[in-house]
Amino acid sequence: MVSGMRTFVCCLIQISFLINLAEFAKFSECQSDEKCIRLDKCSHIVDVIRQDIKMTSEQKYLMTHKQCDLDYRSKSYLQRIYVCCLEPGNVLPDVNTCGQRPPSFRIFGGKESKINDFPWMAMLIYNKGQEDQLSLCAGSLINTRYVVTAAHCLVNWPMIESGTVVTKVRLGEWNTSSNPDCLSQLNGRTHCSDPYLELDVEQRIVHKGYLIDSKSYQNDIALIRMRQAVRYTTWIKPICVKTSHGNNLWNSFSEETKFKIAGWGSTNKRQSSSILMTSSIVQRKPHLCWKRYKRHWPESQLCAGGIDGNDTCVGDSGSPLMATIDVGSGQYVYLAGITSYGPTPCGFPGWPGVFTRTAAFIDWIQLNLRP
Numbered sequence: 001m002v003s004g005m006r007t008f009v010c011c012l013i014q015i016s017f018l019i020n021l022a023e024f025a026k027f028s029e030c031q032s033d034e035k036c037i038r039l040d041k042c043s044h045i046v047d048v049i050r051q052d053i054k055m056t057s058e059q060k061y062l063m064t065h066k067q068c069d070l071d072y073r074s075k076s077y078l079q080r081i082y083v084c085c086l087e088p089g090n091v092l093p094d095v096n097t098c099g100q101r102p103p104s105f106r107i108f109g110g111k112e113s114k115i116n117d118f119p120w121m122a123m124l125i126y127n128k129g130q131e132d133q134l135s136l137c138a139g140s141l142i143n144t145r146y147v148v149t150a151a152h153c154l155v156n157w158p159m160i161e162s163g164t165v166v167t168k169v170r171l172g173e174w175n176t177s178s179n180p181d182c183l184s185q186l187n188g189r190t191h192c193s194d195p196y197l198e199l200d201v202e203q204r205i206v207h208k209g210y211l212i213d214s215k216s217y218q219n220d221i222a223l224i225r226m227r228q229a230v231r232y233t234t235w236i237k238p239i240c241v242k243t244s245h246g247n248n249l250w251n252s253f254s255e256e257t258k259f260k261i262a263g264w265g266s267t268n269k270r271q272s273s274s275i276l277m278t279s280s281i282v283q284r285k286p287h288l289c290w291k292r293y294k295r296h297w298p299e300s301q302l303c304a305g306g307i308d309g310n311d312t313c314v315g316d317s318g319s320p321l322m323a324t325i326d327v328g329s330g331q332y333v334y335l336a337g338i339t340s341y342g343p344t345p346c347g348f349p350g351w352p353g354v355f356t357r358t359a360a361f362i363d364w365i366q367l368n369l370r371p
């Protein structure tokens, strides 16, 4: 009885953020990334209503002025209220939403990225003991609820032994020394991004075929579910994972396809950078990686870089290997791979890097997404 009562009280408070109780209230217009649907069908809002803890300010923001209609005939609140709802977490967006970035994709060598070049870059924030916060890996935002990264970013012996776990995902980050990030323009004005968004991790899903002691890093892929859905903004956008005509991402890249990598250099021994760094690398023949690392070489891995020695240094573990693909008259950025391992120390000329090939895991990704 007591717990039922508590749930009721908590829900009334949460719901009061959402609704206009007056029957003639003016309802909100939904934005382009939302649809007006019945409250009980909008899982990310229902999750917040059902939770037993206080709403965070981000959740309050997501809940405010969301009511878009009212069905007087239904008795239960959950069916009576209609809300502007973001796309659920089990949908992978298409090119109307994903892979969009400003058109400046053609720089070579390890360089600073521009402020909004890779709006899907996610910085993973780890906790060691009580308060230590550090970043060891990166990932890519693939929809409103999930970030994809490398499995070894979530399970490895040093992390297990020191009690380090990923607890947050930071989105919309570029310069880690400032928040928000600002740029002075030639006309003397400053142009700033939104402050970054930090979201709690709700679930870590590591591919079951990833073996912590395996040297070949097969199935080095993992998903992180965030505790709440994110809104897409200029600074936060998903990367494309799935092509609209099925899984033919396999055939989209040939030998010498040029990819982009990006990262803050958190994992490498070299000094990490406060600005997101980027570099271009080309796909190499698999035998080049096999020759170097003398490890089993599955089709689900991709060999790239290692030509000038600096090119594999830029990507953090778990960060995206990005490919631009023409779709219709536009160009969109796809997640071709996930940074898995490379030479140590990084930047050995002639040593390419190894990436998890996303195309081999699209079914796995979709099977593991929940609304």
Ligand SMILES: *[C@@H]1O[C@H](CO)[C@@H](O)[C@H](O)[C@H]1NC(C)=O
Residues within 6 Å of the ligand: 175, 176, 177, 178, 182, 183, 274, 275
């Ligand atoms: C990054 O932020 C720091 C601290 O505000 C600032 O000094 C630096 O110039 C910024 N870097 C860039 C490239 O804007």
Ligand SMILES: *[C@@H]1O[C@H](CO)[C@@H](O)[C@H](O)[C@H]1NC(C)=O
Residues within 6 Å of the ligand: 109, 308, 309, 310
């Ligand atoms: C690689 O980086 C080092 C140090 O930044 C630089 O001196 C060297 O010229 C770079 N090599 C190439 C081929 O770009």
